[in-house]
Every structure is written in structure tokens, then in C-alpha cells.
Amino acid sequence: MSRAVTRAQEPPPLVGGGRAMELGIFETLLDQRVAAPAPGFEGLSVERVYVGSHSDAVEAIEGGYAESPALIAVWDGYEAGLGCPMLCLDFWDSSDPTDPDAMSAEEGRRVCEFVKAHAEARTLVVSCECGISRSAGMASALCRLLGFDDGPLWRDWWKWPNRACLERVLRAGGVALTDEEAMALYEGSMRYFAAELNVNRESLQSQYFKVWLPWRERGLDEEELWELEERFDKVLDGIFKEKEGSDA
Numbered sequence: 001m002s003r004a005v006t007r008a009q010e011p012p013p014l015v016g017g018g019r020a021m022e023l024g025i026f027e028t029l030l031d032q033r034v035a036a037p038a039p040g041f042e043g044l045s046v047e048r049v050y051v052g053s054h055s056d057a058v059e060a061i062e063g064g065y066a067e068s069p070a071l072i073a074v075w076d077g078y079e080a081g082l083g084c085p086m087l088c089l090d091f092w093d094s095s096d097p098t099d100p101d102a103m104s105a106e107e108g109r110r111v112c113e114f115v116k117a118h119a120e121a122r123t124l125v126v127s128c129e130c131g132i133s134r135s136a137g138m139a140s141a142l143c144r145l146l147g148f149d150d151g152p153l154w155r156d157w158w159k160w161p162n163r164a165c166l167e168r169v170l171r172a173g174g175v176a177l178t179d180e181e182a183m184a185l186y187e188g189s190m191r192y193f194a195a196e197l198n199v200n201r202e203s204l205q206s207q208y209f210k211v212w213l214p215w216r217e218r219g220l221d222e223e224e225l226w227e228l229e230e231r232f233d234k235v236l237d238g239i240f241k242e243k244e245g246s247d248a
Helices: 017-023 054-062 105-117 134-146 163-172 179-196 201-212 222-247
Strands: 048-053 069-073 086-088 123-128
Touching: 048 054, 048 134, 054 069, 054 123, 069 105, 086 105, 105 134, 105 163, 123 134, 134 163, 163 179, 179 201, 179 222, 201 222
Parallel strands: 048 123, 069 086, 069 123
Antiparallel strands: none
């Protein structure tokens, strides 16, 4: 089922990415400014950022509710007839910033330069194949650089921001993200999903272990990797002890 959207309509409300794809409704990501833009991102006209799948992006632009859009896509299959500035990228959905097939530092730089070059754009449309990971990682970074609240991305079970994308775009924008800061973001999501959405331990472990240990090529020895794995287990232990206490 699809929903026709005209330019006069308000953007659709936040919904989970999976449900958004089922209904043909493009998820709205963030139009609430909570901080000043990072240096170099001042004076842009961006009012909102949308994130979704490729079909969502087409619907948002052709449907007219992505006002004055600029499109950033992990795909090269868009038609030029969409009639808006486009940046098409090509990289795998790997969360490990050291993976040569993940988003590169050069691609992160291209994203930032594209946004700055299209200062007149009022809507940034960010898409990848499913609208779940790579687009969410880039969108989270862009929201932080532009001063928008990216919190709903980290509280949506259907949006798992790709760490490599988050890190590459932030660094290209002049904002460093340490390992501790990155882990704190993912830990915050885990706590929210356990407490508010009743997600079980097995699901959290399956989803987050791959982003918790992305350092296989960073020169860590077996003991250091084991320590990271132990830390992950301790975080999960703490989350579910807190949950048991609040449920009691």
C-alpha cells in the first residue's frame, strides 16, 4: 500500500523503518535543531533530514514532500530525471571503519562537500538499499554536524546506524568520534531497547556484537579482543539487571 503525498502536506511522522517500507511511507528524520552547526556548516538552508530506502527516496522527492531536496545515496541506479542534486556512493554495509570495503574517508569527505556545495537545499534525503544502516549512519553524522537532534535514530529498532559511516562523515566534517564515544551511543541504544521495547538479550547480542568489536584489523592482540568481548558481556549484564530491578 502506498500513500500519495503532495507538497502541501506535512511530512509523515516517525515510524519504524521496517513498517515504513511496508506502507510505502518515508520516515521523517529530524527537523529539531538542538545545537549550533559545526564550523563550516553554518548558513546552510537545511531544515530537515530524511532517511530511508531507495524507493522511499524516490517517493519523497517525486511526491513533493521533500522540499528543495538534495539526495545522498549509496547506489548508482537513480535516474537523473529526479531533478535534484545527487551524490551517489558505492560501498559495502560494513560497520568496521578499518574494512577497505566500508565507507572510506574520501567518501565521507565527498558527503560533507556535497552538503556544503548545495547550501540552498532545504531537505537532505539520505538513502541506502533498505534505509536501515548505511543511510542511518550518514544521517546521524549529518544531523550532528548541522545541529539537529539525531536521538530518534538511536531509539528506533529498525535503524541501526553504521559505525563506519557515522565516523567517516563526522571526521570529514571536523568532528572526532572516539571509540568510547561510539560505544556510549550503541550502549545507550541497547539500554533503551531493553527497557522500553522489551528486546531480549539474544537479539541485542546478535545486533550489537558486530559493532562492538570492529577492531580486528587495528592491531589488537587476542587478550585485548577478549577484554572487549568481556566488556560487552558486562554491559549486557548491567542492562538486564537494571531491567529486572525496574520490573520488580
